[in-house]
Amino acid sequence: MRKNRQSPLRGIDGCRRAVWHLTLFPEIKGWDVLLLFNDLRNGLMNMLRNKKFFLLPATLFCLLNLLTLAQAETPVDHLHLLLKEALSHNLEIASLEEKTRALQLEAPSAGSLSDPRITLALVNLPTDSFSFRQENMTQKQLGIAQGLPWFGVLSLKEKNAELRARQQEELTRAKRLSVARDLKLAWYDLALVQEKLKSNEQIHKLVRQLLVVSETRYAAGKGLQQDVLFAQVQLSELQNDKISLGIERNSLQDRIGNLLDRDDLYRGTAPAYTLDDQLSLNQESLVAQSLERNPSVVSQKLAIIIAKNKVKLAEKAYMPNMDLRLAYGQRDSSDTMPRSDFVSAGITFTVPLWQSRRQDSQLGGSKRRVRSARYTLESLEKSLPHRVDGLVTVINESFKNYRLYSKGIEMQAEQLARASLAAYSVGSVEFLTMLNAEIKQEKVKLAAKRYLYKIYKKNAELEELVGQPVSIGREV
Structure with missing residues (x-):
């Protein structure tokens, strides 16, 4: 089974090594600062889990030193920051x-394409009786049209x-x-x-x-x-x-x-x-x-x-624009004669007359x-x-x-x-x-x-x- 890597900075010994490293090698920079900072952070988490609160001051001291070094490593470009803000x-x-x-x-x-147009219509409905069965051409029509x-x-x-x-x-x-x-x-x-x-x-x-x-x-x-x-x-x-x-x-x-x-x-x-x-x-x-x-x-x-x-x-x-139309007409049968439904289709063109x-x-x-x-x-x-x-x-x-x-x-x-x-x-x-x-x-x-x-x-x-x-x- 793979063993979990342990932080090299555990407890007071780890903090002593960190202080010793920072004292003897003040020129530490770049990835060394980041790695040491990461180890100190892991060590701090271990202390909190193990309730060794008496070690916190030394660890925090090391962290502050590392933060100072990390900030010193990156010079601030004031104009760049202002440009970014603006x-x-x-x-x-x-x-x-x-x-x-x-x-x-x-x-x-x-x-x-433009939205299609739906048509609902009553076609050839007689006004004397308003009956759907009286006339042969009376129908309930559903149509759709699409401009192209x-x-x-x-x-x-x-x-x-x-x-x-x-x-x-x-x-x-x-x-x-x-x-x-x-x-x-x-x-x-x-x-x-x-x-x-x-x-x-x-x-x-x-x-x-x-x-x-x-x-x-x-x-x-x-x-x-x-x-x-x-x-x-x-x-x-x-x-x-x-x-x-x-x-x-x-x-x-x-x-x-x-x-x-x-x-x-x-x-x-x-x-x-x-x-x-x-x-x-x-x-x-x-x-x-x-x-x-x-x-x-x-x-x-x-x-x-x-x-x-x-x-x-x-x-x-x-060139002409087109308008396609398709309609379905439903007819009611009379008492004496059955009636079939109608289907209608058409196309309309624009004419550049002007x-x-x-x-x-x-x-x-x-x-x-x-x-x-x-x-x-x-x-x-x-x-x-x-x-x-x-x-x-x-x-x-x-x-x-x-x-x-x-x-x-x-x-x-x-x-x-x-x-x-x-x-x-x-x-x-x-x-x-x-x-x-x-x-x-x-x-x-x-x-x-x-x-x-x-x-x-x-x-x-x-x-x-x-x-x-x-x-x-x-x-x-």
Whole structure:
């Protein structure tokens, strides 16, 4: 008989081994964490079954350590979580999804026959006696009729209904991409505002320190009063900028909360971002992807197919529709003569008598719709490559600017700030020159961040055009 596997962590010895393992091997990760967590859970269940409650504290300690390790193993992608929330809670997207499901459910009905018609009738009943036996042609009749369109009409109608459902899917996907773009733009703007607040705080801290120095030098007769006043004015301007940035931050948080469709206010913060060392966007590949996956392009291609099917339907409208009828008439026999029952059958055709005003007009309009759909698709296919090229160009040029600032100008500004501070300490440069050099260093860092988030924002617009994610960097 197969033996059941026993948990290696039973009782206090198992918990001691777990603590020993976590202490000596803190780098435990991945499946090791999951397996050890599973063993601890089994051990905890064994303790509860055996009523060894005095062992629970040690086991719970091990579980908490493992949970901490498991959480540390998976970095949180804040933007991904917000996108997931926005796309699942947005009411406009939910409305479009329900409309898509409705069209999908309604599609089979477009290809089905109309309901048959049942006829119940009294035929040739004499009004003098209302007797069913008096006249030979008096009968009680039961009939059924079924309308039949021309061959192929129903299948074309069902195909068009299915294509309209697919069109609605693309409209829903376009809305999802639009919401994702708006959320990303607001998110990256929020991240940039937080960088500005951080820079403002750094400059504020620096100016306060320099203000103390200038006041000390002025009190000792070695500095100028204008240095003190300039530092105070600079602090006031920084405080004003901080207030404005706080208002902008709250506005962006409200915009994000609106996109998330939350009842409560969103007051989260965005993490810092970085870029890969090499940014390589294949323009030809992105253009090809946009022409293949862009929701507007896909929807318009479906519109052309629908329009062509309508042309076929308009051509079939010249052919007659049929109406089949079958009836059974029951007669009552008289006292002197038996009477047999009747069976009747018939078929009715439509005649395109008003062809010039009806069928011809429908066919001409359907052909025009095909041309219109083709022109719209051609316009999209011509404009998309230019839009993609424009975004890729902005991203590539902004990346060059970002690299120039982050790898070159930042270092130069730092060297300038150090040299100015050293020169000021020995009286070689004025206070204003030294302070401007320090502020310049922070502004250069902020300029690099502006290019960084400009790249991310343009990439968000590019993803909407391409119809899928385009990876360029990551959260720090």
